[in-house]
Each structure stands twice: as structure tokens, then as C-alpha cells.
Amino acid sequence: MAGPNKTGRSSQLFDWLDLRLDLSGIKELLSHKRVPLHKYSYWYYFGGISLFLFLVQVVTGILLLLYYKPTEAAAYESVQYIMTQVPFGWLIRSIHSWSANLFIFFAIVHMFSVFMLKGYRRPREVTWLSGFGLLLLAMAFGFSGYLLPWNQLAYLATNVGTNFVGMVPFIGDWLLKLFRGGTEVTEATLTRFFGFHVAILPGITTLLLAFHLILIQRQGMSRPPSIEEAIQAGKIKRLEIPFFPNFFYRDMLAWILALGLLVLLASLFPWEIGTKADILKPAPPHIRPEWYFVFMYQTLKYVPKTLGIFGFAAVGIIWALLPFFDFKSNDGKPNRLYTMIGLAAIIYMALLTALGYLAPGE
Amino acid sequence: MNEEKIPRRQAINYMLGAGFGALGLATFYPVVRYIIPSTPQGTGTNSVLAARVGDMKANDGLIFKFGNKPGILILKAGGDPGDAQSYVAFSAVCTHLGCTVQYKNDLKNIWCACHNGHFDLSGNVLSGPPPKPLQQYRVAIKGDEIFVSAQEA
Amino acid sequence: MNTIFKTAVALLLIMSIDSLARQSSCISCHLSGDFVSDTTIAAVFLNADIHFHAGLDCSDCHGGDPAHGFIEQDPEMAMDPAKGYRPPPIRAAIPDFCARCHSDIEYMKKFNPRLPTDQLTLYKTSVHGKMLFQKNDAKVAVCTNCHGAHGILPATDSRSKVYVANIPYTCNTCHGDPQYMRGYTYKGIQIPTDQFDEYARSVHGRLLLEQGDNSAPACNSCHGNHGATPPNLASVSAACGECHASNRDFFVNSPHMQPWIELELPECEQCHGNHLIMPASDSLLGVGEGSLCLDCHDEGSAGYEIAAAMKANLDSLKYNIEAAETVIKAAEEKGVEGGQARFDLGAAKDALIRARSVIHTFNRDRVVEVTEPAIQSAAAVRASALSSLDDLKMRQYGLAISLVLVALLAAGLLIKIRQLDRKANITKSK
Numbered sequence: 004m005a006g007p008n009k010t011g012r013s014s015q016l017f018d019w020l021d022l023r024l025d026l027s028g029i030k031e032l033l034s035h036k037r038v039p040l041h042k043y044s045y046w047y048y049f050g051g052i053s054l055f056l057f058l059v060q061v062v063t064g065i066l067l068l069l070y071y072k073p074t075e076a077a078a079y080e081s082v083q084y085i086m087t088q089v090p091f092g093w094l095i096r097s098i099h100s101w102s103a104n105l106f107i108f109f110a111i112v113h114m115f116s117v118f119m120l121k122g123y124r125r126p127r128e129v130t131w132l133s134g135f136g137l138l139l140l141a142m143a144f145g146f147s148g149y150l151l152p153w154n155q156l157a158y159l160a161t162n163v164g165t166n167f168v169g170m171v172p173f174i175g176d177w178l179l180k181l182f183r184g185g186t187e188v189t190e191a192t193l194t195r196f197f198g199f200h201v202a203i204l205p206g207i208t209t210l211l212l213a214f215h216l217i218l219i220q221r222q223g224m225s226r227p228p229s230i231e232e233a234i235q236a237g238k239i240k241r242l243e244i245p246f247f248p249n250f251f252y253r254d255m256l257a258w259i260l261a262l263g264l265l266v267l268l269a270s271l272f273p274w275e276i277g278t279k280a281d282i283l284k285p286a287p288p289h290i291r292p293e294w295y296f297v298f299m300y301q302t303l304k305y306v307p308k309t310l311g312i313f314g315f316a317a318v319g320i321i322w323a324l325l326p327f328f329d330f331k332s333n334d335g336k337p338n339r340l341y342t343m344i345g346l347a348a349i350i351y352m353a354l355l356t357a358l359g360y361l362a363p364g365e
Numbered sequence: 366m367n368e369e370k371i372p373r374r375q376a377i378n379y380m381l382g383a384g385f386g387a388l389g390l391a392t393f394y395p396v397v398r399y400i401i402p403s404t405p406q407g408t409g410t411n412s413v414l415a416a417r418v419g420d421m422k423a424n425d426g427l428i429f430k431f432g433n434k435p436g437i438l439i440l441k442a443g444g445d446p447g448d449a450q451s452y453v454a455f456s457a458v459c460t461h462l463g464c465t466v467q468y469k470n471d472l473k474n475i476w477c478a479c480h481n482g483h484f485d486l487s488g489n490v491l492s493g494p495p496p497k498p499l500q501q502y503r504v505a506i507k508g509d510e511i512f513v514s515a516q517e518a
Numbered sequence: 519m520n521t522i523f524k525t526a527v528a529l530l531l532i533m534s535i536d537s538l539a540r541q542s543s544c545i546s547c548h549l550s551g552d553f554v555s556d557t558t559i560a561a562v563f564l565n566a567d568i569h570f571h572a573g574l575d576c577s578d579c580h581g582g583d584p585a586h587g588f589i590e591q592d593p594e595m596a597m598d599p600a601k602g603y604r605p606p607p608i609r610a611a612i613p614d615f616c617a618r619c620h621s622d623i624e625y626m627k628k629f630n631p632r633l634p635t636d637q638l639t640l641y642k643t644s645v646h647g648k649m650l651f652q653k654n655d656a657k658v659a660v661c662t663n664c665h666g667a668h669g670i671l672p673a674t675d676s677r678s679k680v681y682v683a684n685i686p687y688t689c690n691t692c693h694g695d696p697q698y699m700r701g702y703t704y705k706g707i708q709i710p711t712d713q714f715d716e717y718a719r720s721v722h723g724r725l726l727l728e729q730g731d732n733s734a735p736a737c738n739s740c741h742g743n744h745g746a747t748p749p750n751l752a753s754v755s756a757a758c759g760e761c762h763a764s765n766r767d768f769f770v771n772s773p774h775m776q777p778w779i780e781l782e783l784p785e786c787e788q789c790h791g792n793h794l795i796m797p798a799s800d801s802l803l804g805v806g807e808g809s810l811c812l813d814c815h816d817e818g819s820a821g822y823e824i825a826a827a828m829k830a831n832l833d834s835l836k837y838n839i840e841a842a843e844t845v846i847k848a849a850e851e852k853g854v855e856g857g858q859a860r861f862d863l864g865a866a867k868d869a870l871i872r873a874r875s876v877i878h879t880f881n882r883d884r885v886v887e888v889t890e891p892a893i894q895s896a897a898a899v900r901a902s903a904l905s906s907l908d909d910l911k912m913r914q915y916g917l918a919i920s921l922v923l924v925a926l927l928a929a930g931l932l933i934k935i936r937q938l939d940r941k942a943n944i945t946k947s948k
Binding site: 074244255259260 | 854924928
């Protein structure tokens with residue numbers, strides 16, 4: 004904002020808008036919102052970065068919609084067209100592909116940082132649940148979007164991925180048909196995934212994201228129990244900075260850097276087009292799903308499939324409900340057990356992902 | 366003290382404003398270029414603009430790009446350039462070893478220079494080594510544009 | 519009682535026969551197992567035979583009086599030579615037997631005006647015909663060996679022994695049998711019996727027999743049908759040139775033609791073989807491993823130089839095409855569309871195929887005429903693909919500029935943050 008000069012143009016603009024949109028309520032909230040400052044404060048940025056990357060996805064996704072054609076005859080060719088003929092098409096598409104991966108990556112980092120800093124404890128359990136739901140939606144976005152270029156890699160990965168859906172007992176076959184639009188991965192699957200990716204998932208995500216953000220605004224940022232304890236013991240001061248303008252500009256800096264990273268990756272490592280999907284070609288060995296599924300895929304190579312699928316479902320549910328059982332954190336005390344659980348989860352995911360790439364076995 | 370700081374603060378604000386403005390333009394420019402359609406999309410293999418009415422004389426052949434392969438458009442001798450029935454179009458890839466065929470206006474048939482294969486104006490093999498007829502395409506005229514598209518099977 | 523019973527059976531049989539069959543004692547007797555041991559002849563004739571289909575029956579070839587003999591139930595009457603009965607001919611008499619109708623133009627016009635009537639004349643000029651008529655050798659093929667006797671089908675019928683895809687097997691019946699062919703020589707050398715094996719492995723044989731491409735040559739395409747004779751030296755290229763016309767024209771006008779004639783070498787066959795013709799590879803040309811030029815041209819000779827030069831031209835063209843394709847592929851991976859470039863490269867690829875034909879002129883200048891422009895064109899395509907890769911460099915400049923912008927903005931933001939923090943008296947600036 005311009006300095007103390009109240010008749011500056013920006014405050015005139017603000018007054019004009021305020022009169023019509025009644026922004027003063029928001030202004031009040033923003034002027035009072037404060038963000039804690041402590042040695043773990045850096046982790047606060049990752050939620051915002053994830054949000055930024057999601058917004059990038061929405062914008063680039065809408066732009067891609069102007070040229071993409073979701074049919075077997077034209078999907079691959081339309082992506083090729085975007086990459087080679089549309090001005091800056093290569094940039095938009097590569098940003099979309101890179102941002103998808105970065106979004107999921109930073110969302111996972113955000114989730115684990117919240118977990119390790121106990122940001123999920125009372126009264127923020129529902130925020131945690133909505134966040135976990137958003138992560139699952141992000142992975143669904145990734146899975147459905149991956150098929151859309153209709154290249155050989157995507158086709159095979161989708162085949163393998165949806166196969167696992169079919170292994171759910173009792174309703175497996177029915178679920179499989181629901182996902183694939185038939186018994187096999189065909190053009191029907193492409194249409195269906197396109198519908199998921201551009202309509203159904205965005206709709207659900209918008210609602211859940213709005214919910215998530217509103218809750219955060221209303222509840223403010225939490226401090227980890229260890230910090231709270233240290234403050235109460237007088238070891239460190241209780242520091243805060245105003246959200247607006249101080250944290251806001253920091254957030255903006257993070258977003259600018261993320262944008263820079265995206266542009267860098269998209270320009271130096273444009274996303275490949277691949278070869279068009281050929282349904283009749285046999286699958287080569289060592290197919291992998293996208294990296295964020297690899298730890299699950301690799302696990303399923305070591306344990307029987309049904310056990311594995313049930314296991315992951317169970318783990319997912321437990322992970323979502325963990326906050327409700329962290330009584331120590333609710334009391335403001337550090338919970339070593341939960342910290343260990345978090346670390347174990349991170350290490351497991353990292354290790355299995357690494358194995359999936361270095362020693363996939365069969 | 367404040368007097369010194371104010372111009373500096375304003376300088377920073379202007380710089381930031383300019384910086385964001387520049388970033389905005391740098392983002393806005395590619396998006397606008399992207400949205401404005403340039404080369405016609407078409408999947409390229411379904412329907413292609415081969416020529417315009419008037420580009421060809423009667424008893425003449427023209428090689429054009431169909432997808433990634435050459436195609437040949439022929440205006441038959443005595444044909445009306447504005448009538449789609451006067452044209453025939455084929456894949457110009459010879460069915461023998463893949464050379465590009467050409468129209469011979471003295472023989473009024475299609476000839477492949479590589480091994481002397483001849484095709485009639487229905488694409489059938491007249492003589493020489495080609496084993497199969499040329500794939501025939503459909504010709505349609507819209508306004509003054511001549512479109513060639515792959516036949517429905 | 520017996521006679522009545524047999525008549526009844528005969529009548530029943532006759533009534534169950536196709537309406538085209540007239541009341542014929544030939545059929546009724548020869549189809550019934552009681553009278554003759556082999557009923558297959560009649561059965562085959564009735565089942566699928568072009569003569570039967572045209573409305574002819576046994577007596578049209580064999581004569582006799584089937585109607586009369588039927589009523590009287592007297593085979594002797596039916597097969598009475600006085601009534602024109604012609605018994606099944608001995609092998610040496612078969613050609614004349616068939617030619618009685620098939621060389622009669624007026625008669626044949628009634629059935630199929632387009633059918634040739636010169637088979638016997640041609641046959642008499644063939645090796646088979648000459649051996650039969652001049653040497654009285656009845657082992658050679660006569661009409662029935664290839665066409666059959668009673669189940670004769672037109673050559674366009676895929677069940678026929680002379681259907682194009684069946685011809686190699688038909689000829690091989692005799693020509694693949696070493697016992698049968700023993701003693702038959704050509705120019706003093708025993709005729710080999712491995713032609714079918716070689717042909718089946720050759721490019722023509724595989725096209726016809728494995729891929730079902732009926733435009734591929736079978737035995738008769740080069741040797742002829744009724745006038746079957748191995749092509750003599752002067753006409754090997756005529757046989758091959760039916761399809762490979764350009765190569766024939768080039769060869770016949772090349773410096774090889776005269777020496778070939780003097781050395782009595784079989785034209786195309788000298789390099790390409792006769793039955794075991796494999797797809798020609800570029801290594802046949804030149805002075806390297808597997809090349810045929812070295813068979814006659816020693817190192818240092820003019821021919822050697824020309825061979826090496828022609829091969830070098832071909833190789834250079836191939837190299838340029840590959841180089842262009844490599845760049846196009848690299849550009850495609852980076853996101854530059856390669857369709858136009860590939861299309862343009864098509865001309866160079868055509869030239870390569872043409873060049874492989876033009877080498878049959880054995881004239882280096884003619885080859886260069888084809889390869890040189892193509893090499894230029896391929897090089898031009900490669901250059902343009904490279905420049906499109908350069909265009910990609912533009913992206914990196916754009917990237918660099920955006921990153922500089924981002925860095926400046928980030929720096930500006932950092933300063934702003936520090937300012938704001940100082941204003942709000944925040945001690946730790948992060």
C-alpha cells in the first residue's frame with residue numbers, strides 16, 4: 004500500500020470497492036490476522052505454495068481445454084498440436100505437467116509438516132480431514148490427467164492402476180467397470196477420465212478447498228506443542244507478525260519463486276509427448292505408475308495383493324483419524340510417539356519409492 | 366528521519382509495482398498468443414486443404430501434404446475446375462516400395478518413376494510391379510477451397 | 519427281380535442328380551459302385567468341373583451313345599466305337615484328345631470367346647511337348663498332369679491346380695521328385711529338383727505362398743504355361759523385365775550387356791539368381807564384404823573403381839537421409855513438429871530407391887545424377903531441422919529473461935519485507 008498519504012490512488016480505489024462490496028469485514032479480519040514466528044515457521048509456506056500450484060493448474064488446464072480433444076482419434080494429436088504448433092503451447096502444457104507433480108509433492112510436504120508440527124490437534128481435526136481429502140483428490144487429478152495425452156506409457160499405467168481397483172473384494176468388478184467405462188481401458192475410459200478431470204474433481208475440490216481455507220482463516224495458525232511449552236517456560240518469546248502486509252509479502256515471495264521454478268523446469272525439461280497409445284501392443288516389463296503411487300505399487304509386489312489393498316485402505320483411514328487420538332497434543336504436550344509415526348511414514352514412502360525405481364523386481 | 370525514508374519506500378513500491386507489472390505482461394503475453402488461433406488445427410490426417418480452385422489446369426496433377434505423407438490431386442482432362450467430380454485424389458505413396466507417384470498428362474494416368482509402375486485414374490494398377498491399387502481419397506469443394514479427406518472404409 | 523431292383527436304384531440315383539445331368543448311362547453306371555470299382559471319377563466330375571458346368575458330359579469327350587445304351591442297359595452299346603466311343607487316351611494321345619475341342623476356334627467361341635485356342639501349338643514348342651512328340655517320352659507333363667482329367671477348374675478358381683498360388687506345387691509334383699527327374703538334362707547337366715525349395719525361400723515365393731500376394735510371379739510367369747521352356751540366355755531379362763522394366767532397360771543399355779553376351783552369362787540371374795532370388799541388399803554393390811562386383815572386377819581395374827564409386831554415392835545418400843532423420847527426431851522430442859520435414863525428406867528417400875535401380879546402368883554419372891540432388895535436399899532438410907532446434911534456443915532466452923525478472927522481483931520483495939518488518943518492529947526478520 005502507498006505510504007501515509009491517504010488520498011493516494013490505491014486507497015481511493017479501495018474506498019470505491021468498499022462502498023460497493025462491503026470489504027471492511029474482510030479488512031478487519033486481515034488486519035488482525037497474525038502468523039506465529041518461531042523456528043518452524045518456514046513450514047507455514049507450503050500450504051500456500053500448494054494452493055498457488057493448484058491455481059496454476061486451473062489456469063493452465065483451462066487454457067489446454069481450448070485445444071485438447073478427448074477422443075482416441077484426436078487426443079494424442081491434439082497434445083502434439085499444442086506442443087508444436089500453438090504459440091507457447093509447449094510452455095502451457097509443460098507447466099501443467101510439472102505443476103501437477105510439484106503440486107502433489109508440496110501437498111505431501113504440507114501434510115507431513117502439519118503432522119510433524121501437530122497442526123491437526125484440537126480444534127483443527129476437521130481441517131486435517133479436509134486436507135487429507137484434498138490430497139486424495141490431488142492424486143485422483145493426477146491419475147485421471149495422466150491418461151489424457153493417450154500415449155503408450157499413460158495407457159499402460161492406467162491399465163495397471165485400474166487393475167488394482169478390480170481387486171477390491173465383492174465390488175471389484177463393478178468398480179473396475181465404473182472406472183474404465185467398460186471392462187477394458189478404451190476410448191470410453193478416456194472420455195470418463197476427462198469428465199472426472201475437468202468437471203467432477205474440480206467441482207468437489209473447489210468445495211473442499213473453500214471449506215479448508217475458511218476453516219484456516221477462522222482458526223488461525225497453530226504453534227507446535229514444543230514451541231508452546233518453550234514459550235510457557237520462558238525460554239523463547241511469543242513472536243508474531245501481522246499477516247498483512249508482512250506475511251503476505253513473504254507468501255508472495257514464495258509464490259514468485261515457485262513460479263520461477265515452474266518456468267525453469269518447463270523450459271529446460273519440456274514434458275515429452277511419447278508415442279501414441281497402441282492398444283494391441285503387448286506391455287513392456289517394468290511399467291510404473293506415476294511417482295506418487297510408486298510406493299504403493301512397490302509394496303504390492305511384496306505382499307499379497309488383496310492384503311496390500313486392504314492394508315493401504317486401513318492405513319489411510321487410520322492416518323485420517325490419528326488426530327482424534329492424539330490426546331497428548333490436545334493437552335499441549337509434545338507427543339514423541341506421533342513424531343515417530345510421522346517419521347516412519349515419511350521414511351517408508353521414500354524408501355519404497357526409491358526401491359520402485361532402483362530395484363523394481365517383478 | 367522519515368523524510369529520507371519516504372522517498373526510499375516509495376522507490377521500492379514503484380520498483381515492485383513495475384516488477385509486478387513486467388511479470389504480469391510476461392505472463393499475459395504468452396497466454397494471449399496461445400489463445401489466438403494460428404495454424405488451423407485439424408488433425409491433419411482426416412481432412413486437408415489441398416489446393417484452391419484455379420490453382421490447377423485441366424489434365425494436371427498436384428502433390429500435397431496429407432498428414433505426414435504425400436497425396437496427389439488430379440484435375441481430369443476436360444474437367445471443370447469448380448466441380449468436385451472432375452477431381453480425383455489418392456495417396457501418392459506407391460504401393461510397391463513407397464516412392465512418390467506423379468501424374469503423366471500425356472498418358473493420362475499415374476506413374477511411378479522408380480520402377481515404372483502405372484495406375485489408372487481409379488487407382489488400379491495398370492502395369493509394373495505395384496501389387497495393390499493406390500488408396501483413394503475423397504474430394505470436396507467448399508467455396509474455392511479444395512479439401513481432400515480419407516474415405517470412410 | 520434283380521434287374522428291376524437295379525433299375526429302380528439307377529432311377530433313384532438319376533433323380534437325385536443335378537438337373538443339368540441328362541439321362542446318361544455313363545453317370546448312372548459309373549456313379550453306382552456296382553458296375554465300376556472307382557466312383558470317384560464320376561463324383562469329381564459332377565462335383566466341380568468346368569466342362570460339366572458348361573453343360574457337357576462324358577460323351578462330349580469320350581463319345582459313345584449314353585442315351586441309347588441307358589435305355590437298353592447295355593454298356594457295350596453305350597461304349598460302342600462304332601457309335602463314336604473314344605476310350606480314355608494313353609498319355610501320348612492326351613494333348614490331341616483335348617485339342618480336339620480346345621484348338622477348334624469355332625467350337626470354343628460358343629463357350630468362352632476369350633479363351634485362347636493355341637495351347638497345343640504352344641505345347642509343341644515347349645520342352646514337354648518336344649519330348650513327347652519327338653522323343654516319345656510319356657513321362658513329361660501332358661494336359662491332365664496340370665489341369666486334372668475330370669475335376670478341371672478354371673485358373674481363377676482357388677481350388678484349381680493351375681490357380682496362381684497352387685502352380686508352384688503343381689510343377690513341383692514332377693520337378694521336385696529326384697527319382698522321376700533322373701536322366702533329364704539341360705545342356706548336359708542333370709536338371710536340379712530343388713527349384714521349389716529355393717523358390718519358397720525367395721522373395722517372390724514368400725510373397726505368393728506366405729503373404730498371399732497373387733501378383734507375385736509363379737513358375738509360369740517366367741517359364742510360360744503351355745510353351746514352358748526355361749528362358750534362354752537372351753530372354754532372362756525379358757522375363758524379369760515384365761515387372762522390373764526399368765532395371766531391364768538400364769541393364770540392356772549398360773556396359774555389361776555385351777560382355778554378358780560374350781561370356782554367355784544369364785543376365786539378371788548372374789547376380790540375382792533364378793529361383794532363390796532374395797531381396798537385393800546394398801552390399802551386393804561395391805567392393806566390400808559380400809559384393810558381387812568383385813567376382814569379376816579386380817582391385818585397380820576401371821570396373822572396380824566405378825563399383826566403389828557407385829556404392830559410395832548410395833552410402834552418402836543413405837547417410838545424409840539418416841542424419842536428417844536423427845535431427846528431426848531430436849527436434850520432435852524437444853517439441854518441434856516433424857511432419858513437414860519428414861514430408862520433404864520423402865523426395866530424398868524416393869531418390870534412394872530410384873538410385874538402386876539406376877545402378878543397373880553401371881554408369882557412375884547416371885547414379886550421381888540421381889543421388890546428388892537428393893543429397894542436397896536431405897542436407898537442406900537437416901539444416902532446417904537444426905535451425906528449428908535453434909529456435910528452441912529462443913525459449914531459453916525467454917526463460918533467462920523471465921528468471922532475471924523473477925530474481926529482481928524476489929530481491930525487491932525481500933527489501934520490501936525488511937522495510938515492513940522494521941516498520942512493525944519485528945526483531946527476527948523471518
